[in-house]
Amino acid sequence: MINRRQWLGGAAGIAGAAALPRFAIAQGTGGSSSRVLKFIPQADLAVADPIITTAYVSRNHGYMIWDTLYGFDQDYRPQPQMVEGHRVEEDGRRVTLVLRDGLKFHDGEPVRALDCVASIRRWATRDALGQVMMTVVDELSAPDDKTILFRFKQPFPLLFEALGKPATPVCFIMPERLAKTDPAVAVKEMIGSGPFRWKADERVPGARLVYERNADYVPRADGPVSWTAGPKRVHFDRIEWNVMPDAATAANAMQNGEADWYEQPPGDLQDLLRRNRNLTLEIQDPTGLVAMARFNHLHPPFNNPAIRRALLGAINQSDFMTAVIGTDKSLWRDRVGIFTPETPLANEAGMEVLTSPRDYDKVKRDLQAAGYKGEKVVLIAASDFANLNALAQVGHDMLRKCGLNVEFVSADWGTVVQRRASKEAPEKGGWSMFFTFFAGVDMVNPGVQQALRGHGQAAWFGWPTAPKLEELRNAWFSAPDLAAQQEIAKQIQLQAFQDVPYLPLGQYFQAWAYRRGLTGIVKGLPIFWNVQRS
Amino acid sequence: MFAYIIRRVLATIPVMVVVALFVFSLLYLAPGDPAAVIAGDQATPADVERIRASLGLDRPFVVRFSEWAWHIIRGDLGISIFTNLPVSRMIAQRIEPTLSLMVVTLVLAVVIAVPMGVVAAWKAGSWIDRAVMAFAVLGFSVPVFVVGYVLAYYFALGLDWFPVQGYTPLSQGFGPWLSNLVLPAVALSSAYIALIARITRATMLEVLQQDYIRTARAKGAGQRTILFLHALKNAAVPIVTVIGIGIALLIGGAVITESVFAIPGLGRLTIDAILRRDYPVIQGVVLLFSFVYVLVNLLIDLSYTLFDPRIRY
Numbered sequence A: 001m002i003n004r005r006q007w008l009g010g011a012a013g014i015a016g017a018a019a020l021p022r023f024a025i026a027q028g029t030g031g032s033s034s035r036v037l038k039f040i041p042q043a044d045l046a047v048a049d050p051i052i053t054t055a056y057v058s059r060n061h062g063y064m065i066w067d068t069l070y071g072f073d074q075d076y077r078p079q080p081q082m083v084e085g086h087r088v089e090e091d092g093r094r095v096t097l098v099l100r101d102g103l104k105f106h107d108g109e110p111v112r113a114l115d116c117v118a119s120i121r122r123w124a125t126r127d128a129l130g131q132v133m134m135t136v137v138d139e140l141s142a143p144d145d146k147t148i149l150f151r152f153k154q155p156f157p158l159l160f161e162a163l164g165k166p167a168t169p170v171c172f173i174m175p176e177r178l179a180k181t182d183p184a185v186a187v188k189e190m191i192g193s194g195p196f197r198w199k200a201d202e203r204v205p206g207a208r209l210v211y212e213r214n215a216d217y218v219p220r221a222d223g224p225v226s227w228t229a230g231p232k233r234v235h236f237d238r239i240e241w242n243v244m245p246d247a248a249t250a251a252n253a254m255q256n257g258e259a260d261w262y263e264q265p266p267g268d269l270q271d272l273l274r275r276n277r278n279l280t281l282e283i284q285d286p287t288g289l290v291a292m293a294r295f296n297h298l299h300p301p302f303n304n305p306a307i308r309r310a311l312l313g314a315i316n317q318s319d320f321m322t323a324v325i326g327t328d329k330s331l332w333r334d335r336v337g338i339f340t341p342e343t344p345l346a347n348e349a350g351m352e353v354l355t356s357p358r359d360y361d362k363v364k365r366d367l368q369a370a371g372y373k374g375e376k377v378v379l380i381a382a383s384d385f386a387n388l389n390a391l392a393q394v395g396h397d398m399l400r401k402c403g404l405n406v407e408f409v410s411a412d413w414g415t416v417v418q419r420r421a422s423k424e425a426p427e428k429g430g431w432s433m434f435f436t437f438f439a440g441v442d443m444v445n446p447g448v449q450q451a452l453r454g455h456g457q458a459a460w461f462g463w464p465t466a467p468k469l470e471e472l473r474n475a476w477f478s479a480p481d482l483a484a485q486q487e488i489a490k491q492i493q494l495q496a497f498q499d500v501p502y503l504p505l506g507q508y509f510q511a512w513a514y515r516r517g518l519t520g521i522v523k524g525l526p527i528f529w530n531v532q533r534s
Numbered sequence B: 001m002f003a004y005i006i007r008r009v010l011a012t013i014p015v016m017v018v019v020a021l022f023v024f025s026l027l028y029l030a031p032g033d034p035a036a037v038i039a040g041d042q043a044t045p046a047d048v049e050r051i052r053a054s055l056g057l058d059r060p061f062v063v064r065f066s067e068w069a070w071h072i073i074r075g076d077l078g079i080s081i082f083t084n085l086p087v088s089r090m091i092a093q094r095i096e097p098t099l100s101l102m103v104v105t106l107v108l109a110v111v112i113a114v115p116m117g118v119v120a121a122w123k124a125g126s127w128i129d130r131a132v133m134a135f136a137v138l139g140f141s142v143p144v145f146v147v148g149y150v151l152a153y154y155f156a157l158g159l160d161w162f163p164v165q166g167y168t169p170l171s172q173g174f175g176p177w178l179s180n181l182v183l184p185a186v187a188l189s190s191a192y193i194a195l196i197a198r199i200t201r202a203t204m205l206e207v208l209q210q211d212y213i214r215t216a217r218a219k220g221a222g223q224r225t226i227l228f229l230h231a232l233k234n235a236a237v238p239i240v241t242v243i244g245i246g247i248a249l250l251i252g253g254a255v256i257t258e259s260v261f262a263i264p265g266l267g268r269l270t271i272d273a274i275l276r277r278d279y280p281v282i283q284g285v286v287l288l289f290s291f292v293y294v295l296v297n298l299l300i301d302l303s304y305t306l307f308d309p310r311i312r313y
Helices: A004-018 A056-065 A113-126 A130-136 A158-163 A247-255 A269-276 A305-312 A317-325 A360-370 A386-401 A413-419 A467-478 A480-498 B001-029 B034-039 B044-056 B059-074 B087-122 B127-141 B144-158 B174-207 B211-218 B223-260 B264-274 B281-305
Strands: A034-038 A070-072 A078-080 A085-091 A093-101 A138-146 A147-152 A196-198 A208-213 A238-242 A279-283 A289-295 A376-382 A405-411 A433-439 A502-508 A513-514
Touching: A034 A247, A056 A196, A056 A208, A056 A376, A070 A158, A078 A085, A078 A158, A085 A130, A093 A113, A113 A130, A113 A138, A113 A147, A130 A158, A238 A413, A247 A269, A247 A513, A247 B144, A247 B223, A269 A279, A269 A513, A289 A317, A289 A386, A305 A360, A305 A480, A305 A502, A317 A386, A317 A502, A376 A386, A376 A413, A386 A405, A386 A433, A386 A502, A405 A413, A413 B034, A413 B264, A467 A480, A513 B281, B001 B059, B001 B281, B034 B044, B059 B281, B087 B127, B087 B174, B087 B264, B127 B174, B144 B223, B174 B223, B211 B223, B223 B264, B223 B281, B264 B281
Parallel strands: A034 A238, A376 A405, A376 A433
Antiparallel strands: A070 A078, A085 A093, A093 A147, A138 A147, A196 A208, A208 A238, A279 A513, A289 A433, A289 A502
């Protein structure tokens, strides 16, 4: 039996514990150790296999665990990473890659060429550029443990780019036993040869992921650290990804010293974080995110290219970007064409369709002339992603101003991705338009751009049929040098403004917030080598 | 009594069967496709189809339900479509934070709300009564996430007394555990305190008009004895009922509170699973919540016998 005095004692104990000073009770939640980095990722890691999915968070997780044969530098050029070097022979029809010494998987097994071959084959079934590559591969083999041999039916100058690109899915190298998994089934183990090991026992799905330094990792000895190229030297023992779906909570955690690095602070919280003298906000990915409105090309009214073309005259990219990220022009860019601005293939060909004065009356006349008869336009919008919802709201307003008969369907992303797979007519559960964005690295060339494909029913959602775009894309694969690629890119952009597979809506940049004491953060992706606490 | 408990426990079986069938059917009919979510935004329709087939999502309803039901009968809640982890393990990982939050909230609510309601009834019509009722209206009216943000702003960011987010397991010490739970529990309990305080006041007002209270006063019983021994015990049945019903409210409120304070509990697990259409996880969590709710109702029914000797099962 508890008596009154015991009750009072217990209550006082509880009250005392609640009133303990912060420094005494915060262990385990805040107060970063110098060897532990606490990171708030853009989203939870829903799918841990970076080959089965194109989700960016899975790609970023992939760079922790797995290594790549080539990296990409800030000039968008592939650089050797796991390979010591390569030989190109027989006019590019035979390419030999030789692995570096000392590469070892986390289970202690050495990395063999056979592992690389199996990994390349699995990746190539999922990746657009990989699929093109495999159509010209005659032989992909491992003559010995350190040599990977490609024999091509015709030269494939984009081989190193394909193997090193950071666009999703990335060609990560897995042990052969994992790489032989069906590409439609996620691998069950997180065993790689990358600079960090996965702490499976500490994973709390939806809340926390933990990686520890791979002590056996041998970084490259040469080259500067640049994007995913160069030596991967790790200065932290442990990286913790703490998932915080609520942006205000994440911002509070940053301000309170409970996290070191916040990947995607939303625009409306950036000023708040910028005012905190312990934090730095910086745009580290110059390719940003490129927004678009995607048409359904199978059904009226957007099966009519003239109607799609007419809408180019209504787009005011600054309206879309302001809605997404705010009025600070350093955070977004308009006048964005088909390729990511300031990357090698970006060009001005035909840009007047986007940059000439906007005139809704003219757009209405053009729509009538194109044969628009008031067909219903079903716009599907994801309400659970603020940036996608903002794009859809502005797009809805734009379409109404153009005189289109719009039905705005707001749903969560899970519903949108299901509905957009429907090829039914809009009034029978299908759709006419949705909004999305791609990372800038996924829009830098025709090889990685899904939305530019025009191979009909097999194309990305929207299913455009655009044979000239396909012809130009194929020509780009065979272009011998950058100048030839750039010339084809201009033609692609001109043709894209004729076929209009999608409407380009601008580019915005996502600032990262991190503690001032962190140095050596690598530009491009949130990757954790080279970073240290000063 | 024992026979009654057995009967009630057995009665949960058809309830759970109906819940299982209902949840499975609802998820089957609801829009959304986990294969599309897994494949990612840039995957082609063919990629999505391949993943859907590999997950068995293209099979008929009856086949999928039978398979799932057979696993449930054997105590297997299935494997998460996304994480490839057993649902039972994911629930086990998340149960401690949610249970901790609910227990602290419940204790806080009962300890504060019941005396508040008793005092308000005792001082009915006075400024104390009006203040308690004003607090109750406020507690009901202000959403839990607003209370959460305000508390985090003042007590975590301002005064630095508590962390703004996260959860520390009890195994790492009572202080850290409680420190992470104080703000979320206060936020979550605000509506609950309001509810219990109002019900306590209303019930106590009725009881205080009864003849036996007048008799107790005539016999010279003290105010405290009258309020807490005679009146509160007789008012307990409806109060306990409301506390029980409130546990359902707590489950709903915990979903929001766990998001605001980044607590890795069952609420966040549920939301994440719903947004991704991770069917086995949704089904597992809903079954668990249903079972807990049935169990709580049973415990409340049994507790009536402690307060009212006229009730016998």
